[in-house]
Amino acid sequence: MQLLLKNGRLVDPLTGRDEALDLLITDGRIDRIGHSLTSASAQVIELRGKVIAPGFIDMHVHLREPGFEYKETIASGCAAAAAGGFTAVCCMPNTNPPIDDESVIRFIQARAKVALGGLVDVYPVAAVTMARKGEHLAPLAELATAGAVAFSDDGDPVADTELMRRALEYSAMFGKPVIQHAQDPALSKGGVANEGFVATSLGLPVIPRLAEEIMVARDIRLAAYTGGLYHVAHVSTAETLATIRKGKADGVHVTCEVTPHHFVLTDESLRSFDTNFKMNPPLRTQDDVEAMKAGLRDGTIDAIATDHAPHSFDEKEVEFQVAPFGIIGLETAVGLALTELLGKNVLSLYQLVEKFSLNPRRILHLPDIKIEEGEMANLSLLDPVTEWVVDPPSFRSHSRNTPFGGYHLTGRPIGVLNNGQVHWSTPS
Amino acid sequence: MPLQSRHLLGLDGMRREDIQLILDTAVSFREVLDRPIKKVPPLTGKTVANMFFENSTRTRLSFELAERRLSADVLGFAATGSSVSKGETLKDTARNIEAMKVDMVVMRHSAAGAPHYLSRVIEANVINAGDGSHEHPTQALLDMYTIREKLGRLQDLHVCILGDISHSRVARSNIFGLKTMGARVTVCGPATMIPREITRLGVEVCHHIDDVLPSVDVLNVLRIQLERDAGRLFPSLREYHNFYGITRKRLEKAGRTITIMHPGPINRDVEISADVADSEHSVILQQVLNGVAIRMAVLYLLSSRT
Amino acid sequence: MRRLKAQIIDQDGFDRTTIRLAHEILEKNRGAGNIVIVGIRTRGEFIARRIARIIEEVEHTTLQIGSLDITLYRDDLLGKLEQPQLKGTDILFDISGKDVILIDDVLFTGRTIRAALDELIDLGRPRTIQLAVLIDRGHRQLPIRADYVGKNIPTAAQESIRVHVKEVDGEDAVLLMHPEE
Numbered sequence: 033m034q035l036l037l038k039n040g041r042l043v044d045p046l047t048g049r050d051e052a053l054d055l056l057i058t059d060g061r062i063d064r065i066g067h068s069l070t071s072a073s074a075q076v077i078e079l080r081g082k083v084i085a086p087g088f089i090d091m092h093v094h095l096r097e098p099g100f101e102y103k104e105t106i107a108s109g110c111a112a113a114a115a116g117g118f119t120a121v122c123c124m125p126n127t128n129p130p131i132d133d134e135s136v137i138r139f140i141q142a143r144a145k146v147a148l149g150g151l152v153d154v155y156p157v158a159a160v161t162m163a164r165k166g167e168h169l170a171p172l173a174e175l176a177t178a179g180a181v182a183f184s185d186d187g188d189p190v191a192d193t194e195l196m197r198r199a200l201e202y203s204a205m206f207g208k209p210v211i212q213h214a215q216d217p218a219l220s221k222g223g224v225a226n227e228g229f230v231a232t233s234l235g236l237p238v239i240p241r242l243a244e245e246i247m248v249a250r251d252i253r254l255a256a257y258t259g260g261l262y263h264v265a266h267v268s269t270a271e272t273l274a275t276i277r278k279g280k281a282d283g284v285h286v287t288c289e290v291t292p293h294h295f296v297l298t299d300e301s302l303r304s305f306d307t308n309f310k311m312n313p314p315l316r317t318q319d320d321v322e323a324m325k326a327g328l329r330d331g332t333i334d335a336i337a338t339d340h341a342p343h344s345f346d347e348k349e350v351e352f353q354v355a356p357f358g359i360i361g362l363e364t365a366v367g368l369a370l371t372e373l374l375g376k377n378v379l380s381l382y383q384l385v386e387k388f389s390l391n392p393r394r395i396l397h398l399p400d401i402k403i404e405e406g407e408m409a410n411l412s413l414l415d416p417v418t419e420w421v422v423d424p425p426s427f428r429s430h431s432r433n434t435p436f437g438g439y440h441l442t443g444r445p446i447g448v449l450n451n452g453q454v455h456w457s458t459p460s
Numbered sequence: 461m462p463l464q465s466r467h468l469l470g471l472d473g474m475r476r477e478d479i480q481l482i483l484d485t486a487v488s489f490r491e492v493l494d495r496p497i498k499k500v501p502p503l504t505g506k507t508v509a510n511m512f513f514e515n516s517t518r519t520r521l522s523f524e525l526a527e528r529r530l531s532a533d534v535l536g537f538a539a540t541g542s543s544v545s546k547g548e549t550l551k552d553t554a555r556n557i558e559a560m561k562v563d564m565v566v567m568r569h570s571a572a573g574a575p576h577y578l579s580r581v582i583e584a585n586v587i588n589a590g591d592g593s594h595e596h597p598t599q600a601l602l603d604m605y606t607i608r609e610k611l612g613r614l615q616d617l618h619v620c621i622l623g624d625i626s627h628s629r630v631a632r633s634n635i636f637g638l639k640t641m642g643a644r645v646t647v648c649g650p651a652t653m654i655p656r657e658i659t660r661l662g663v664e665v666c667h668h669i670d671d672v673l674p675s676v677d678v679l680n681v682l683r684i685q686l687e688r689d690a691g692r693l694f695p696s697l698r699e700y701h702n703f704y705g706i707t708r709k710r711l712e713k714a715g716r717t718i719t720i721m722h723p724g725p726i727n728r729d730v731e732i733s734a735d736v737a738d739s740e741h742s743v744i745l746q747q748v749l750n751g752v753a754i755r756m757a758v759l760y761l762l763s764s765r766t
Numbered sequence: 767m768r769r770l771k772a773q774i775i776d777q778d779g780f781d782r783t784t785i786r787l788a789h790e791i792l793e794k795n796r797g798a799g800n801i802v803i804v805g806i807r808t809r810g811e812f813i814a815r816r817i818a819r820i821i822e823e824v825e826h827t828t829l830q831i832g833s834l835d836i837t838l839y840r841d842d843l844l845g846k847l848e849q850p851q852l853k854g855t856d857i858l859f860d861i862s863g864k865d866v867i868l869i870d871d872v873l874f875t876g877r878t879i880r881a882a883l884d885e886l887i888d889l890g891r892p893r894t895i896q897l898a899v900l901i902d903r904g905h906r907q908l909p910i911r912a913d914y915v916g917k918n919i920p921t922a923a924q925e926s927i928r929v930h931v932k933e934v935d936g937e938d939a940v941l942l943m944h945p946e947e
Contacts (some may be wrong), residue, residue, distance in 0.1 A: 485852050487854060
């Protein structure tokens with residue numbers, strides 16, 4: 033199959049290119065890049081005004097399979113990813129059974145291969161500890177060899193300081209980062225909302241910002257001491273960013289990611305008691321939202337990752353305090369980023385592409401995507417100006433737990449190419 | 461020329477000439493062990509007390525055999541059921557033993573520095589049979605003897621010590637001794653088991669055993685302590701075996717002849733596979749016999765004085 | 767420091783004496799059929815090798831030759847400031863049933879020979895042990911006597927006999943030294 037992508041704006045941070053170019057793609061391989069290309073046999077896709085970027089990766093996704101297929105499966109999750117403009121995802125290990133054994137990795141890899149013809153690359157994040165219990169190390173070397181790109185007990189922190197130290201030491205031998213869900217369990221026990229004015233007004237049990245900040249501060253010291261690779265999942269407070277900023281300046285291997293909801297929403301949203309605003313870490317204050325945007329701009333935040341956390345309708349249709357934490361995010365992330373970051377001049381398009389593609393791949397030591405003649409095409413196609421309304425019923429994900437239903441956004445993903453496959457987000 | 465110290469507390473700081481003297485003297489005692497009558501008289505009338513505060517079958521037996529072969533009288537002391545468990549301090553225990561006119565004390569203790577302390581409070585010669593994770597000098601001496609016996613020299617050989625280096629007194633004594641004798645030493649193991657700044661002892665560090673084996677002459681495989689380490693320092697015995705276990709396949713991949721050593725006791729098919737332990741390149745059994753000869757040499761050279 | 771009193775044996779004398787000792791051994795044992803040679807280290811070993819070579823030439827045969835280090839069997843180890851350096855015993859053959867010709871350079875108090883006998887008995891059960899010495903200087907402290915003597919030299923106890931061998935000292939000679947000053 034031949035595709036001729038015409039007049040798209042190629043934004044490629046790896047080479048620094050930002051120009052209008054044509055790409056001729058044959059059976060998934062980039063045949064030619066140039067100006068005014070023609071082809072008799074190719075299907076011509078007009079991309080004037082649209083953006084061609086190296087494939088986006090969401091490095092924090094809960095695919096829920098094995099064990100929780102009623103929320104999401106690998107197939108539906110990959111479909112949601114593709115619709116959302118991603119060619120790759122990292123899946124978190126809080127499945128059942130958890131990803132603490134290479135057999136689960138092989139299962140996931142097999143399922144991913146047959147989803148959408150293998151279009152979306154699924155990179156497993158394996159557990160740090162056996163069954164994510166936080167007591168004993170999981171077989172990290174075996175998991176890395178089987179294909180794990182990083183380690184995390186996400187959902188839970190690695191709270192035991194000595195164990196976190198050993199995990200950083202051990203994983204560094206294989207060049208894999210430890211991704212920490214930073215939340216001191218003692219400080220945050222039973223909490224559901226950010227400790228602040230809103231929680232005070234609403235009488236909700238609290239998760240203090242300290243719970244994240246203290247653990248990140250501790251972990252950065254451990255990373256400095258051990259030389260390990262440390263990545264903070266879903267940062268949410270200004271002080272956390274300040275600590276990370278200093279750690280980077282001191283030469284520690286620390287990186288971090290932010291979710292779209294943490295640079296868009298605040299805890300004011302909780303006044304409705306809508307469980308689609310309940311996530312962990314919780315929504316914080318406007319100051320924190322501004323700090324996230326500043327962190328994205330100055331490079332303290334390396335990547336945008338959704339923490340896509342599907343839950344069934346019934347599960348979320350309960351009292352706020354009792355509902356599970358989390359919202360889906362694959363199919364709104366790019367739209368929210370284009371609207372709130374690009375559209376409001378927080379980031380340039382170039383920087384946005386770094387946050388969604390180049391940086392997360394580098395954190396995970398995945399090879400850079402080369403957009404060159406002869407290379408397989410791994411591309412995300414965006415429309416940065418189209419206005420649209422978020423319509424959850426049309427989502428490809430099994431679940432609908434999103435607070436963004438009805439939002440008017442400017443800019444959306446239009447399609448993805450990877451592994452010889454093509455997928456269009458909207459009918460062209 | 462005698463040994464510099466009247467005790468054998470460790471190889472840290474021991475002169476090259478002294479190590480050489482012990483190894484050379486052990487050659488004669490090794491010959492005695494091949495005779496029909498495996499006994500010589502130099503320690504006739506001397507009393508040696510074996511104070512083992514930590515469980516050990518092989519080291520204790522080896523010392524006892526060495527003492528008896530030298531015609532010494534042997535006093536055995538095991539920690540459990542002793543006065544120590546009734547609360548007597550180390551110092552008083554030792555003083556009491558000394559009051560019985562014991563000439564030499566061989567001590568194994570779980571606290572680093574215990575024999576050093578003992579040497580300051582009693583008159584007898586003190587021989588360290590292992591103090592915590594600190595030193596086990598007679599083990600390293602017999603290891604060096606065995607290497608020299610097999611390969612003819614120590615100078616410029618590349619010796620790799622593999623395992624839980626942090627907790628290993630065998631590793632430390634070997635590092636001190638081998639560096640003094642001019643060998644090149646690499647320590648290998650998971651990052652969680654290599655102590656900080658160990659490169660300051662003059663050793664290289666490697667975390668992937670397959671990377672270092674192609675340049676190694678001698679591999680000293682340490683025992684993995686199941687009880688203490690599994691789950692915290694490394695995930696499981698299975699993972700340790702897959703990534704660090706010495707199997708025939710791993711040795712073949714290295715592409716050279718490597719002499720295999722192990723201080724014992726072996727966890728078969730964990731740190732070393734059964735067929736490698738029993739192979740023609742393994743000198744594990746020679747180590748045991750050489751251990752008796754080395755201990756005889758040490759006892760002989762330290763005996764005398766008042 | 768000791769001063770030389772007299773040279774008892776020179777190079778030629780040394781050779782003639784070893785030849786005579788070799789022949790005496792052969793005569794008494796009616797040939798070399800059952801004898802093995804053991805030299806006491808250090809200089810006794812070299813003298814033993816020479817005697818053995820002579821016997822081999824004369825009898826057109828090869829002999830089993832070993833060397834004995836008696837250090838571990840000395841009776842004077844207790845109370846020494848340091849343990850003497852071991853030189854190593856090298857007897858790679860079975861001595862049981864053999865006539866062992868034990869060879870040393872000087873027979874004095876007899877204690878060295880006593881130690882050598884104890885060590886040999888620990889190594890096996892010879893049929894006989896016969897002692898050959900280059901010099902017997904008297905002053906026995908134990909009931910030990912040599913079967914073959916190169917030369918009897920009466921000495922004062924404080925004097926000393928030095929045997930030099932080519933292999934160690936560069937010359938073959940036996941020297942009598944004055945007492946220590």
